[in-house]
Amino acid sequence: MGQTLECGQCFHFQKLGENEYGLSAFGKLLHIEQTKDSVILYNTTETEYRQIWEAYFDLNRDYSEIKRTLLTADGKLGDAIDSMWGVRLLKQDFFETLISFIISQNKQIPHIKQIVANLSRAYGTLLGEIKGEVFYSFPDCHTLKTVGEEELRRLKTGFRAPYICDAVKKVCDGILTEELLCSLDAPEAMNRLMEIRGVGEKVASCVMLFGLGMREEFPVDVWIKRIMEELYFHKETSREEIRTKAMELYGSYGGYAQQYLFYYGRVNQIGKKVKN
Secondary structure, eight states: OHHHHTSSSOOOEEEEETTEEEEEETTEEEEEEEETTEEEEOSOOHHHIIIIIHHHTTTTSOHHHHHHHHHHHOGGGHHHHHHTTTOOOOOOOHHHHHHHHHHTTTOOHHHHHHHHHHHHHHHSOEEEEETTEEEEOOOOHHHHTTOOHHHHHHTTOGGGHHHHHHHHHHHHTTSSOHHHHHTSOHHHHHHHHTTSTTOOHHHHHHHHHHHSOOTTOOOOOHHHHHHHIIIIISSOOOHHHHHHHHHHHHGGGHHHHHHHHHHHHHHHTTTTTSOO
């Protein structure tokens, strides 16, 4: 479970112990622990599990088949899949994912988590406490619409404050909704997301993958660019070429391949010396 939560796809959690976490999603609080091959969800009900957590953790999907398909298409993924075998793709709330990845620009994961926690503490709802850690829900768009740029900057969002404000306004006004974006094909959805101030291809692609469930998406950030250059190109390569290569290799499983490669590459510092 740690590999799934700490691979850079979500930011609203705290590590409580060895293989033990508290996390907030969809306005709910979950205490989760992995012991050997078992995962224990403590403070939930069967109904809540079926309605939220089963889909959130992608628990009904056959990952052994995904891994076999990816390895058949590209044996170079072998080390990444073997090392990061526990990674699963989360199905997250669209709005929280959008704001979180706007925040993520030029930020390390601990800083992103801190800003998400600050926003939640300031404008979310108190959900409870686990092992001394207090958790709040992520605020909805109507709450954040009342928050000005200066207040967002006070919460350490920096230059991203006007980007957050623009995203919040477009979602609240119905210009961009989860339903609308899911009705579009991938290029159209990306173009619509990039209408938000400060949202580029990488952030849009992450939102599509983690917040809209478009599993073919292959976000190309600095780490993925370095990893793909080292594994396949052996030279400076454009992000567009990398995305094209990923589509050729991984097809509809692009998002799964991206997560295996991202986490594996970041942990092992693959391609660290390649210039971006």
